Amino acid sequence: MVTVTAVHGDITRQQVDAIVNAANNRMRGGGGVDGAIHRAGGPAILDDCIARFPDGLATGDAGWTTAGDLPATWVIHTVGPNYAAGERDRALLESCYRRALEVADEIGARTVSFPLISAGIYAWPLNDAIDAAVTTIATTPTRVDEAVLVSFSEDTHRRVQAQVQRRFPPPTDEGSVGRLFERAPAQMGMRGDAYLWLALRAEFATTPLPPTWFDLRPMVLQAAEAIIGAPLEHTDDPIHVPEFDPGHGMSAGNVLPSWWHDTGIPILIDRYEAAHHEGRSQPATD
Known part of the structure; x- marks a missing residue:
C-alpha cells in the first residue's frame, strides 16, 4: 500500500x-x-x-x-x-x-x-x-x-x-509518548482537535515517555501550542486553525482548549499511569 x-x-x-x-x-x-x-x-x-x-x-x-x-x-x-x-x-x-x-x-x-x-x-x-x-x-x-x-x-x-x-498517521515507537495517542477519543467530535491529536501523535512518534506524568502535561501543551500557533489557556473560547479546516463546517478547524485541559490531557495521563502500573512499554489505549 x-x-x-x-x-x-x-x-x-x-x-x-x-x-x-x-x-x-x-x-x-x-x-x-x-x-x-x-x-x-x-x-x-x-x-x-x-x-x-x-x-x-x-x-x-x-x-x-x-x-x-x-x-x-x-x-x-x-x-x-x-x-x-x-x-x-x-x-x-x-x-x-x-x-x-x-x-x-x-x-x-x-x-x-x-x-x-x-x-x-x-x-x-x-x-x-x-x-x-x-x-x-x-x-x-x-x-x-x-x-x-x-x-x-x-x-x-x-x-x-x-x-x-x-x-496516513505515522508509526509510533514502543514506549513513546506517541503511543499514548494511538487511539483517538470519541469525545473530540468533528472539531479540529482531531487533527491536533494526530499532529501530536506524529510529533511524539519517537519521543520516549517522560519519568512522570507531571512532566507529560507541559510537554504536550508546549507542543500543541507550537503546532496551532496560539496558547492553550483554559477557556471555552475556540481557536480556529486554518490548516485543520477541511471546509466541511464552521467548527471543523476549531481547537477547544477546555477540552484538552478537562478531557484530552487527563486521558493521556490515565494511559501513562496504566502503562507504568502494569509494567508495560506500550500504554493502554482504553
Whole structure:
C-alpha cells in the first residue's frame, strides 16, 4: 500500500524516482511548477516532450519524459483542469493523480513527488485540491511505495500535512509518548482537535515517555501550542486553525482548549499511569 508524506520544499530538488509536473495541454513548458521543472531539468525535458507529445496532452491525462538534470530519473507530466477557466469537474483533477500513478507503475517508479495539481494559477479551491490529492492517491491501486506531496509555501504545507496525517498517521515507537495517542477519543467530535491529536501523535512518534506524568502535561501543551500557533489557556473560547479546516463546517478547524485541559490531557495521563502500573512499554489505549 502506498504511503503519503507531506514535504515543505522545492519539488525540483526531491530525491525520488519520478517528479510529477503540473503541465499544460501544449506540453511545451510554462509557468509555475511547469516552468521550474523545465528550467532545473534543462532542454532535454522539452526535447522529449516534443518527441513524445507532438499533439500535446489531454486534461486529466499523464505521460513521462526524461528528467534531464533533475535528481529524479523521470518526469511524469499531467495536465490539471483550469478551474479559473471553467474546468470544474473534480473527476478530471482526480484523473491526474490516478494517471500519474499508472504511468509510475509503467516505468517502475517506486517513489514519486507530486505538486498540488491545479491549486496554483489554475485556482482550484485549496482545501478541495488537497482532499482530491490525498483521497485519490490513497484509493488508487499502485506499486508505488511512497508518494510525496510537496508544497512550496509554508501555509499550504501545513494544510496538506494535516490531511496527510489524518489519512496516513505515522508509526509510533514502543514506549513513546506517541503511543499514548494511538487511539483517538470519541469525545473530540468533528472539531479540529482531531487533527491536533494526530499532529501530536506524529510529533511524539519517537519521543520516549517522560519519568512522570507531571512532566507529560507541559510537554504536550508546549507542543500543541507550537503546532496551532496560539496558547492553550483554559477557556471555552475556540481557536480556529486554518490548516485543520477541511471546509466541511464552521467548527471543523476549531481547537477547544477546555477540552484538552478537562478531557484530552487527563486521558493521556490515565494511559501513562496504566502503562507504568502494569509494567508495560506500550500504554493502554482504553
